[in-house]
Amino acid sequence: MEAVPWGEDDAAPHERIMQTTATLDGDGTDIAHARHLAAGFLARVRAERGLPVSQRAVDLTRLVVSELVTNALKYAPGLVVLDLRIAGDVVEVVVWDSDPVLPIARAADAGRVGQHGLEIVMAVAQGFEAQREPVGKRITARIALMDDPGGAVTGRPPR
Incomplete structure (x- = not known):
């Protein structure tokens, strides 16, 4: 996994882009490294920018990154690119891969073993999109x- 710094070195801290990118090559440790990168990124956002980041946000981001x-x-x-960035009051988790086939959420099935990742992501995220790119x-x-304060995730009404 190759990580790219999250901001421009010559920019003032308040002008830095709140973003980090990693290229993943499938070496077997990429998923754990990606989760660690996500948690570290949000810790830096909290420490260096003073933005509030709940523990729930860290945990959900790690889960979404993992899935x-x-x-x-x-x-x-081939390679996979993970991009994490702050956009207002959300963290965007962006994953690019070379396969142009868009994922399809399957109907919930408690008897199905595995293949619940997309269902999980869509259940915990405030927004989800899948787009074809010129490649992948x-x-x-x-x-x-x-x-x-009421315990609901910002941007989503309580259930």
Whole structure:
């Protein structure tokens, strides 16, 4: 896994792009490294920018990263690119892979073993999109950085 720094070195801290990118080659440790990268990124956002980031946001981001990276490495040949960035009050988890086939959420089935990753991502994310690219596809999931005082995730009504 090759990680790219999250901001421009010559930019003032408040002008830095809140983003980090990693290229994953499927070496067997990529999924754990990607989860660690996500947690470290959100810790830096909290420490260096003073943005509020709930523990729930960290946990959900790690889960979403794990599910999306696992699927990309399992189903697409070649490299996978993970991009994490802050957009307002959400963290965007973007995963690109070389397979142009868009994922399809399957109907819930408690008896099915495995293949629940996309269902999980869609259940915990405030936004989800899958787009074909000139080469491959890009999956984007958005996760609220904070919970509201009532316990609901920001941007999503309580259930």
